[in-house]
Amino acid sequence: MVVSRLRRARILMTLALLTVLTGCASQGALLDRVDSDLGSGQPERALESLEGLSDSGRNRSLYWLNRGMLLRMSGDIDGSIAAFERAKDIIGELQAISVSETLAAWAVAEDSGTYVPPTHEHLLLHVYQALNFLQRGDMDSARVEALQIDLGLRRIDPANGRAPRGGDAFPRYLSGVIFEAAGDWSDALIAYRKAYQAYQRQNAPVPRDLQLALIRFTDFQGLSDERDGYLREFGIDAWEPVDPRRQTATLVIVLHDGQAPRLREEGVVLPHPSENRLLRVSLPALQARPSSLTSARLVVAGRETEAELADQIADNADRWLSSLLPGITARVVARNVARDVATRQLEQENELLALLFNVAGTVVDNADVRSWRSLPHRLYLVRVEVPAGPTAWQLDVLTARGGVADQLQGVVSLRPGETRVLGAHWLGRFLDQSRAAASTGSSSSVADSALKDLLEIQQMTGVRAEVGLPDTGR
Amino acid sequence: MHPVLQHVGRWIFVAAVTVGLTACATQVDRVERDVPADLSGRWNDTDSRLVSEEMIDDMISRGWIQRHQGRTGSRPTVIIGDVRNLSHEHINVNTFVRDIERELLNSGEVTFVASGVERDAIRSERDDQRGNVREETRSLPGREIGADYVLTGTINTITDTEGRTEVAYYQVDLALTSMADNTRVWVGQKEIRKIIRRGLFRS
Numbered sequence: 001m002v003v004s005r006l007r008r009a010r011i012l013m014t015l016a017l018l019t020v021l022t023g024c025a026s027q028g029a030l031l032d033r034v035d036s037d038l039g040s041g042q043p044e045r046a047l048e049s050l051e052g053l054s055d056s057g058r059n060r061s062l063y064w065l066n067r068g069m070l071l072r073m074s075g076d077i078d079g080s081i082a083a084f085e086r087a088k089d090i091i092g093e094l095q096a097i098s099v100s101e102t103l104a105a106w107a108v109a110e111d112s113g114t115y116v117p118p119t120h121e122h123l124l125l126h127v128y129q130a131l132n133f134l135q136r137g138d139m140d141s142a143r144v145e146a147l148q149i150d151l152g153l154r155r156i157d158p159a160n161g162r163a164p165r166g167g168d169a170f171p172r173y174l175s176g177v178i179f180e181a182a183g184d185w186s187d188a189l190i191a192y193r194k195a196y197q198a199y200q201r202q203n204a205p206v207p208r209d210l211q212l213a214l215i216r217f218t219d220f221q222g223l224s225d226e227r228d229g230y231l232r233e234f235g236i237d238a239w240e241p242v243d244p245r246r247q248t249a250t251l252v253i254v255l256h257d258g259q260a261p262r263l264r265e266e267g268v269v270l271p272h273p274s275e276n277r278l279l280r281v282s283l284p285a286l287q288a289r290p291s292s293l294t295s296a297r298l299v300v301a302g303r304e305t306e307a308e309l310a311d312q313i314a315d316n317a318d319r320w321l322s323s324l325l326p327g328i329t330a331r332v333v334a335r336n337v338a339r340d341v342a343t344r345q346l347e348q349e350n351e352l353l354a355l356l357f358n359v360a361g362t363v364v365d366n367a368d369v370r371s372w373r374s375l376p377h378r379l380y381l382v383r384v385e386v387p388a389g390p391t392a393w394q395l396d397v398l399t400a401r402g403g404v405a406d407q408l409q410g411v412v413s414l415r416p417g418e419t420r421v422l423g424a425h426w427l428g429r430f431l432d433q434s435r436a437a438a439s440t441g442s443s444s445s446v447a448d449s450a451l452k453d454l455l456e457i458q459q460m461t462g463v464r465a466e467v468g469l470p471d472t473g474r
Numbered sequence: 475m476h477p478v479l480q481h482v483g484r485w486i487f488v489a490a491v492t493v494g495l496t497a498c499a500t501q502v503d504r505v506e507r508d509v510p511a512d513l514s515g516r517w518n519d520t521d522s523r524l525v526s527e528e529m530i531d532d533m534i535s536r537g538w539i540q541r542h543q544g545r546t547g548s549r550p551t552v553i554i555g556d557v558r559n560l561s562h563e564h565i566n567v568n569t570f571v572r573d574i575e576r577e578l579l580n581s582g583e584v585t586f587v588a589s590g591v592e593r594d595a596i597r598s599e600r601d602d603q604r605g606n607v608r609e610e611t612r613s614l615p616g617r618e619i620g621a622d623y624v625l626t627g628t629i630n631t632i633t634d635t636e637g638r639t640e641v642a643y644y645q646v647d648l649a650l651t652s653m654a655d656n657t658r659v660w661v662g663q664k665e666i667r668k669i670i671r672r673g674l675f676r677s
Contacts, residue, residue, distance in 0.1 A: 085564070093676065094676070096672065096673050096674060096675055096676035097674060097675050097676065099675060140558055140560070141564060143560070144559065144563065144564050147561070147562035147631075148562055150562075151562050151633055151635075154635060155635050155640075158636070
């Protein structure tokens, strides 16, 4: 009786493994469908496809991260804010260690645990939430996100507040932009400094806009030695000093380009060298999805400013994966050994069951290829000073030969001293929702009729709306 | 297996399933407003209520009310201005402002006037009464009471983390400023310190 119970339990275990396997396959297909919908510029359809990914279980954080991003791309900023807050709560709960999941990762499969986003994705969650608040004009809430970025990084590295595998440069840079816009200028300087150090650690070019910000704020704080050091290092000899009573406004546009790299499995199934059993080695590998965008420029009142590369999400993912591979490889070896030992013991009782167990265990032993795929490939940022009042702007996406591949136009109305941050998603072309937000969402309460006039002039003439706009003279 | 043991085993199985199902069901417990419920360690309704109660108690116990009454012969009129959240958490400032309004109003020491958006809504309603409401019941424009003082404030935090322990220090600053000459008549401060110990393991 005892033997039959043992057998029954093992058959059940084998069946359970097969069930997990079926689940993994369908989940992978679902994420591919979300990817494909998004790639074809249909975030609403991608949202529908995402609904198949359960809100419960081990992919909860992945579901809410993707949902927040897709809602944002669909133009539902409030919905996106709610989804990202939910993601934050879930990720907060997942910071503790699960013994059962850790054991499962060593014994069954790499993807058997709950998805816990890596640091660079966690930081980007705060970045996108901040961008949501900024797009809604809620500076105080965006500032909360900037503080949470700092708090999160200080939890990882209490002494320096650095992300050990990078990914903190753009979050710090954006924090500086937020603090500056909120009038917290000493905090802005600290954030800009940390961003500069992070770009250097990542061997990434420091955006010119960040270089100028460092010079402006060290000058404003009277840190002349530090300012002169930056001037020498960046080769800058002219800059606009900080003016607490400025009558102009600031327009910032963040361009979200393409789709983040996805992880795919690279595996091999090998027969055991001496026994009638199978071994499997499966490791995750990064598959970049480069975009055709080569550069972009913002045109305001006839003045062109090039958008600068601010974050390479593919590079962050690459560094993260490289750091994980030794641990993943050790677990692959451990799982093969554990499976081999268990199969050998089963063979003594029932050879067929042992074979089933070995095959099922081998097939189930997948690499963890989950990641926040709806993130962009790269982020560009452009910041310009604009006159207060209604201002027409145009964002050009340029081809390698310098031709304009796509264009986004909008009008923004700003008060003196105000900073407005807008976003645009480009996936081979600008998303329709980005176009709609540019033409309507960015206009605030001031001078609505003037905005309509500007848009009408643009539509009638098909030219950039320099008409009626004062020139900044810079 | 012995039949008695089998019987006991069955009951244990049934009990385990029952306990398991009960654990899965949603359970709602109603608790008194005064019972603190700290779940995440973040700013919550208890903090909002305690801070507003203590700060308004402090505000109305100071001498500025008597000085105002001595000068004008009437109770001071207060409006709530901007209360900014400068903390690292998304705090619903509206509920905090509502708590302050309630405490101010219940104190009976000051006259309290509606602020900002509410005022616009009331004016719109008053405009709507023109032509739609019987004349003897109509409220007329131009009879609003102007505020003597505006209450403004900030919520700030300082956090310190060591391993899985975090200290969150909340500081709420409120200030009452005279609308006539911008003089501060009262400044209040309330601090809350929380130690949050996060578990190392989860299920």
